[in-house]
Ligand SMILES: Nc1ncnc2c1ncn2[C@@H]1O[C@H](COP(=O)(O)OP(=O)(O)OP(=O)(O)O)[C@@H](O)[C@H]1O
């Protein structure tokens with residue numbers, strides 16, 4: 001079995017002293033459909049510093065969990081996954097490049113005489129200043145300093161160097177014959193990322209398992225606000241890491257090269273009606289299956305057919321699927337599975353300048369006001385028997401069971417917040433629930449990292 005050496009733990013500690021750098025959705029799409037090998041190489045350089053920083057924070061945090069939670073076998077297992085992935089990234093052999101190639105890489109591509117650089121991240125007007133620690137607005141992402149050093153890809157270095165000039169998207173010349181070392185490195189880096197992504201597939205369920213171990217050992221019924229805050233940070237960070245990794249693998253493979261609206265896993269024209277219709281179909285299918293219904297309660301979708309925006313369709317379908325499953329469950333359980341026709345759940349999509357908001361209104365009887373704060377805590381569920389935690393569970397989001405983990409709402413809210421949106425819930429006990437899913441359209445705000 002893999003075990004972290006003392007030397008590795010010291011390196012992890014060093015990396016954990018740097019803050020994470022947030023990237024915005026807009027910055028992620030600047031790569032365009034087919035980035036040049038040089039551009040990909042620069043992105044790999046950014047990631048080979050940024051990912052270890054993010055992973056190192058998680059290792060430290062898992063190590064320092066309070067109240068004996070850090071000693072739970074599943075928590076230790078997850079910590080080792082993070083440490084191992086950290087090691088794999090910093091160990092990817094760096095190519096030795098000629099001076100000529102280095103200076104080519106260092107020269108940002110000129111378009112119309114101006115050098116194209118990464119657009120700035122901006123503050124999301126809906127996020128309070130200082131709420132997150134990533135990417136202070138004063139940090140210059142456009143600064144051109146330290147490029148030479150970055151191209152040299154020296155390991156380590158001073159804090160100032162790392163913090164000041166980290167860059168994600170730096171376009172390089174298209175019409176250059178990049179040496180094979182560049183492409184080799186890109187391929188190797190992407191393979192390492194794939195391996196890491198697979199390793200971490202089961203993180204959500206394994207951490208959940210760790211919390212269960214802790215609850216049992218310590219005889220705790222609910223998790224306290226410290227652990228809740230840790231889980232929010234931890235899962236949010238996971239969404240960010242997987243976004244960067246998934247995006248980079250897709251860009252390297254150019255799997256969507258045939259699809260004009262895709263940049264990596266981001267769809268620049270995500271059609272809301274299409275995604276919502278599919279989520280409705282999936283949720284109804286799971287509901288019919290679970291309750292043995294001939295026909296699940298109906299869901300009415302009110303949405304402009306041509307409404308689209310820049311987003312990750314997988315995130316949007318996840319959030320809709322989770323909230324719709326909750327509504328269908330509430331409707332069936334309130335009215336009884338024998339009922340012939342259930343009240344219709346409405347999905348209304350509104351288009352604003354700042355946000356696209358989706359309201360999901362059901363007549364499932366609502367939630368008592370005193371339970372509202374609980375619905376956002378992990379592992380809060382009103383299902384009596386939590387289904388077995390299957391480590392393969394979150395590999396296939398769409399074969400998820402009807403309910404029972406108490407993860408649906410808190411994780412969906414993290415997905416919404418990740419790109420500057422939010423998820424809110426207002427209930428009328430005795431009647432039904434309205435869930436508001438706000439999706440930010442400005443797309444230039446940085447990831448909300450702690
Ligand atoms: N639309 C709704 N109407 C009534 N109660 C709801 C609604 N949505 C959520 N709830 C309550 O909030 C609880 C938590 O919801 P959440 O989706 O986080 O977990 P879950 O549905 O129990 O399990 P899973 O993680 O599988 O989704 C539910 O168990 C249910 O009691």
Ligand SMILES: [Mg+2]
Pocket residue numbers: 322325326402403404407408409
């Ligand atoms: Mg749910």
